[in-house]
Amino acid sequence: MANSKRPITANDFKKLAVYSDPQFTPDGSGYAFVSTTVTDNNDYASQIFVQELSTNKLKQWTYGDDKNSNPRFSPDGKKVVFQSNRSGVPQLWLLHTDGGEAKQITTFKNGAINPEWSKNGRTIIFTASLDSDDDVKSQKEQSKEERKKEREEKNKQPLIVTSLRYKSDAKGFHDDKKSQIILYDVEGETFTQLTTEDSHHGYQDISPDGTNVLFAGNLNEDAEYELTNDLYTVNVTTKEVTKLTNGNGSYHSASYSPSGDKIAFFGHEQTHAGATLNELYILDVESRERTCLSGEWDFQLGDLMIGDTRLGSSTTGPVWSKNEDKLFFIGTDHGATGLYQVNLQGELKVLYKNDNHVFGFTYDENTESFVIGVSTPTNPCNYYLLDHESNLSRLTNANTKFLEEVELSEPETITYQANDGWDIQGWLLRPYGFEEGKKYPFVLEIHGGPHAMYGQTFFHEMQLLAAKGYVVLYTNPRGSHGYGQEFVDACRADYGGNDYTDLMSAVDYALENYSFIDEDRLGVTGGSYGGFMTNWIVGHTNRFKAAVTQRSISNWLSFYGVSDIGYFFTKWELGHNLLDDTTKLWEFSPLKYAEKVETPLLILHGEQDYRCPIEQGEQLFVALKHLRKEVEFVRFPGASHELSRSGKPEMRIERLNHICRWFEKYL
CATH class of the missing domain: 3.40.50.1820 (Alpha/Beta hydrolase fold, catalytic domain)
Structure with missing residues (x-):
């Protein structure tokens, strides 16, 4: 019997829309997400869409061949901040949800990324790459010609390397700039730099009362020789930095509970080097007592699924429930990922797992429901509503034409x-x-x-x-x-x-x-x-x-010195580095x-x-x-x-x- 559909081709991924980063509106009436496609000029474009749950009507909010991403609603739902490279480098833009043109709110030379609102909606927190002497109050975006000229001049100069971590596959050769956390006053349209250490700062969350910003990083002098990543807070008023974790592990994906009394986060203490499973921890903010909820589990927390069409990031947890008595997260288990729930006693419950790939989710505390992103081997992506009674209903019909054509x-x-x-x-x-x-x-x-x-x-x-x-x-x-x-x-x-x-x-x-x-x-x-x-x-x-x-x-002998991770990965994975046992590395x-x-x-x-x-x-x-x-x-x-x-x-x-x-x- 002849096939009614054609075989898939190498070019077909260019026809796909790839969904990511679902975000509920504050009132739970709809959600935003990002759709990434391939453009005619051999690049990718990302657009922001919003879908109303009552009608399933989709509305596109951004257009063009730019990368628009990270949509985040203000607490009152009247505005959305997002990042876009439409001006040349990623900057932050503000859009009123009832219509109108987006307004550019940052003009940082090296761009601004990953915006989040404070709980009262008065400020936006974001990350920017800065030199030590940069002034956030006088940042000016370069023109296309200025950026080109600066690149040309830089390429004429030798690269002076003094750091062990001088390159990465993601960013190429590093410079002295560090990612710093910036506060933007929406009404006053002013910027305040919260962190200044000569280190990268990864924004995690802001406390419900707005007094402290939670971030991840390594502020030690020997940071380039260490593989640890700690959690810290910085006081918004005094800029005082407080270390929350013990310096023995790698911690991330941290968030305050609704009351601000607790912090949930993923991480581990490298008991099995890079093969260590994540744990789920709760930190009591006042006493600093840490509790591990996942001690009896034996599966990976987060999304470790491999694919070749996943573009854009999505929330994988942990996310607090409205009453802060439960946490939600994605787990990786036996060839599938699912959505899980755990109470503060460590009792685990599967909310959704159906032998497919849950790649992201967003939680609405009003209805205690979820929008989850799901990919299957025969369907690249769609969003589903998972209500508080575990009923599942499909919201989107992505890539319909493609799926109708190919076998x-x-x-x-x-x-x-x-x-x-x-x-x-x-x-x-x-x-x-x-x-x-x-x-x-x-x-x-x-x-x-x-x-x-x-x-x-x-x-x-x-x-x-x-x-x-x-x-x-x-x-x-x-x-x-x-x-x-x-x-x-x-x-x-x-x-x-x-x-x-x-x-x-x-x-x-x-x-x-x-x-x-x-x-x-x-x-x-x-x-x-x-x-x-x-x-x-x-x-x-x-x-x-x-x-x-x-x-x-x-060749593991040369890999040690040429890879951006070789100096530690070789030891982690093979048990030896170049300086320990060259014979053993050669055998591998x-x-x-x-x-x-x-x-x-x-x-x-x-x-x-x-x-x-x-x-x-x-x-x-x-x-x-x-x-x-x-x-x-x-x-x-x-x-x-x-x-x-x-x-x-x-x-x-x-x-x-x-x-x-x-x-x-x-x-």
Whole structure:
């Protein structure tokens, strides 16, 4: 029987609207959200929409090819503040909800981001990047020509590096500017800088009485050598800073209770380094006594789902109930994320979990209901109303035209046993136009992290490979989130060990249980840690006929000094850094096994990847080419580690086309 719909293409993600950041109106009558799309000029645009719950009527509030985001309603609902780059860099704009043009309220040289209202609506708190001698009262936005000239002049000067953390994949090379917290008086139209330390300050919340602002950061002199992140308050009047946490962990997502007596937050004390599960804490503001509500749980708090079409951020919790007797948050568990509730005695309740991806939510204290964002493997995103009686009703119909056109493959969940008896979860997609009795080529996908999770969300790359005629298998080997602390910690100091055999067991299971897979046409691909594992696989088995390694690690010896995280990540994940044991790091390095590679390998790497720098791909390519192996190297100009998720759209399409080309050639 012929398919009535067409197969998905590499270009199709350009047709998607991606929703994020739902925010209830103060009276609970509707909510705002952000919709991100791809523009005709090879970039992304984000627009703010509002939907009335009584009529389900959608109203678009912003237009154009700009990035408009972070809408936040004033407590009386009469205004909304948001950030927009329409003037050149992100600035804050104020819009009356009954109509009219938006008014620009900041003209900071380096922009202003992440606005929030005080509880009385008189002030707006935001973050701005400032030099130590900047005056917030005289900030002037540069023109396009001035910014261009400054960049050109900067590019003529050498970069003088004195800090260990001098670069990041997200921002490139750092300068001396630090993110500071600013208070804007709405009526007086004046600015007050609340923080001044030579450190980054991450705004968290403002106390209900407006006297203190809660932020996260590390204000220690040795901050660049530490991996801790504490919570602090700064008094709005005196500017006095008070440290709330103990300096032994990493804490974030903090919010005051409605009375201001307590603070809820996520965090951990790095008992398992970067593989430590988040805990949910309550801090008594007066006594400073801290209580852990999640001590008996064994799953990750927050959203750790991996996808390639999620753009924009959303609230994942913890969020206080109206009576401050409960907290709400998103949790990551067994390939899905859901909305959870906990009371102050630590009693956990699932409010919504339906084997899909809850990517964000907003809570209305008037009706005690939620708007939740949900993605499934065959539907990129929609919003739903979850009322106080747990009734679920759909609010939006995103991407209708796209979904009417294309055939998407529904994944089949599998569970197989690893060599040591551990249960491993995965998903299998059948190819477009599947016919019984035919044999199909196969591709194993391996996620990055490694402490992340594949699961029940929309994944364009998986669907594309299925559309191209491949059986696609993706799994969560040990090291993945979603299966408890022991599981997520189990790959540390064992890269290429049981995590590798978990993946090989997945292939064995698929071949044993699905007769339509052609065992002579197996492919493998993955990015970041998945790229490392692809490199490791081709150096340890010849069962795959083609491999594509993306933004990978090939040599842990050099990774230590070139990655923006190498100096601590190497120790965290392998148990050694370069100065501890070079022999051990070399044994963990796929480059060591280059002579054993017989699988044709395509290496994809971004030129400006500072997480897994391009020299990692270069070393592997040169070694394999020198050995006269079948290898090809594709370098993506201007691309960071995030190429596959938020890179320039045309580069993302090129990447997907190269993957498909390689597998078509060899499978």
